[in-house]
Amino acid sequence: xxxxxxxxxxxxxxDKEGDREILCRVADHCGGGKMVIVTVGSGVPDEYFAExxxxxxxxxxxxxxxxxxxxRVQSSDPKKLACFEGATAIFMTGGDQLRIASQMxxxxxxxxxxxxxxAGAVIAGTSAGASxxxxxxxxxxxxxxxxxxxxxxxxGFGLVRNVIIDQHFAERGRISRLISxxxxxxxxxxxxxxxxxxxVLEGERLLIVGAGAVYVVDGEQVTHSNIGEADxxxxxxxxxLKLHVLRAGDQFDxxxxxxxxxxxxxxxxxxxxGATKKxxxxxxxxxxxxxxxxxxxxx
Numbered sequence: 582x583x584x585x586x587x588x589x590x591x592x593x594x595x596d597k598e599g600d601r602e603i604l605c606r607v608a609d610h611c612g613g614g615k616m617v618i619v620t621v622g623s624g625v626p627d628e629y630f631a632e633x634x635x636x637x638x639x640x641x642x643x644x645x646x647x648x649x650x651x652x653r654v655q656s657s658d659p660k661k662l663a664c665f666e667g668a669t670a671i672f673m674t675g676g677d678q679l680r681i682a683s684q685m686x687x688x689x690x691x692x693x694x695x696x697x698x699x700a701g702a703v704i705a706g707t708s709a710g711a712s713x714x715x716x717x718x719x720x721x722x723x724x725x726x727x728x729x730x731x732x733x734x735x736x737g738f739g740l741v742r743n744v745i746i747d748q749h750f751a752e753r754g755r756i757s758r759l760i761s762x763x764x765x766x767x768x769x770x771x772x773x774x775x776x777x778x779x780x781v782l783e784g785e786r787l788l789i790v791g792a793g794a795v796y797v798v799d800g801e802q803v804t805h806s807n808i809g810e811a812d813x814x815x816x817x818x819x820x821x822l823k824l825h826v827l828r829a830g831d832q833f834d835x836x837x838x839x840x841x842x843x844x845x846x847x848x849x850x851x852x853x854x855g856a857t858k859k860x861x862x863x864x865x866x867x868x869x870x871x872x873x874x875x876x877x878x879x880x
Contacts, residue, residue, distance in 0.1 A: 586610070586703045588740055588782040592748040592774030592793065593675055593708035597636055603779045603791055607672060608640035610703035614669030615644040619694075621684050622676025622709040629674045642670070648690070653683065656690035665693035670703045673710030679720045681713045682737055691738060704740060708748050711774065713737045715746040717766060722758050729813050732761045741782060743835070747773045750796060763800040764808045764819050770838065771798035780833075786841070787833040795831075799823040799838055 587610060595603045618633050620626035630647045637645055646664040650656050665671070671694055673681065685691045698704050704714070712718045718737040734745075745766065747759050750773035763771040774780065775793025782788075789795050800806075805820040825840050827833060832841040 583699070583701045585699050586701045588698075588714060589703060589705035589779050590711045590714055590741065590746060590772075590774060590782065591705060591707035591779040592711065592750055592776050592791075592795075594749070594752075594776035595707055595779070595791070596777050597632075601636070601640070603777070604636060605640060606779075606781065606790065607670060607703060607705045608637055608642050611637075611642050611670035613641070613643070615646065615664075615667055616642050616670040616672060617646050617648050617664050617668045617697075619671060619673040619681070619685075619710070620647060620649045620676075621673075622678060622681040622713070623674050624676060626674075629676075633672065633674065637672075650684050650690070653685075653688065656685050656688035662689055662693050665690075665697050668697045668702050670705070671697060673704070673706035673713065675708030675710055678709040678712040678718050678737070679735060681709060682718065682735060686736065686738065695738075695740075698740065705779075711748045712746050714740045715744050715772075716742060717745045717762075717769065719745065719747060719758060719762055729808060729810060729815050729817060731813075732758070732765055734762065734765070743768065744770045744772050747771070749776055751775045751793065756796070759796070759798050760819065760822060761808075761817055763798045763822070764803070764806050764817060767800035767803055767806070769800075770835065771800075772796070773798070778829075782835075785835040787827075787835065789827045789829050789831045789833075791829060795827045795833075797825040797827065797833060797838075797840075799825070801838065 589607055591603055616637060618630050620629045623629045626649045634645045648664050655661060706714050715737045716739045717734050720735045721733040722731060745762050747755050759771040759773050773796040778791035778793035780787040780789050780795050800822055803819055803821050807818040
């Protein structure tokens with residue numbers, strides 16, 4: 582039975598001209614198969630499609646198709662949905678995450694996307710295409726998000742469970758609005774992703790890649806919050822919030838809500854390699870000097 586493919590969640594403005602580390606990962610996971618570029622979030626979908634098509638073609642992806650709708654009813658059109666059949670990669674561009682969710686959410690289009698992912702396809706999203714991958718997403722945030730009434734949220738696709746994702750994070754000073762979002766929903770983790778940075782999720786473990794950082798806001802142990810106050814103009818007050826800042830190579834376990842430093846990952850990999858070599862030597866040693874059984878075939 583196939584397992585779901587990886588998720589690549591990009592903070593926006595990924596490198597498109599240099600080594601293109603993040604987009605190369607998406608192309609590699611596509612594995613020579615079909616890629617669908619979802620431009621539903623964009624106000625200039627054909628421009629976005631042309632740009633990414635050229636980039637992914639240069640990275641070796643040959644079969645590239647576009648999925649775009651302007652009305653929700655089109656997300657049930659079998660002709661439009663056909664592009665998802667057999668796809669090994671789906672890339673969601675930036676734009677407006679509410680547009681993506683409102684046009685595709687809980688439609689045959691979302692079901693087709695999810696079916697491809699559950700069959701092993703990689704799903705990547707940048708900027709708005711990243712935000713829509715979580716259970717809950719921020720929409721229409723007023724001011725800096727630090728007033729109780731500033732925050733407005735809607736449902737995303739729920740591919741990344743029990744988190745809320747924000748993008749363009751350090752570049753647009755979005756720490757306050759992520760704290761506010763987590764204060765509204767303390768059971769979830771808030772994950773902020775810098776530009777030209779991504780996390781790759783396989784199972785319950787995140788791997789950080791790219792040039793910037795990923796920030797994880799954890800409100801599970803918060804001891805005080807005034808988020809329930811009636812006056813929406815009041816400033817937010819919250820105590821004992823936990824923040825992790827992760828760089829490229831770091832990993833984070835969603836189950837334990839704990840980071841896994843680069844050094845620990847390297848040590849674990851080295852131990853696994855050593856165990857494999859030791860087992861190989863033992864197998865080789867077990868066969869040394871043994872004569873084949875009389876009348877039996879040579880070993």
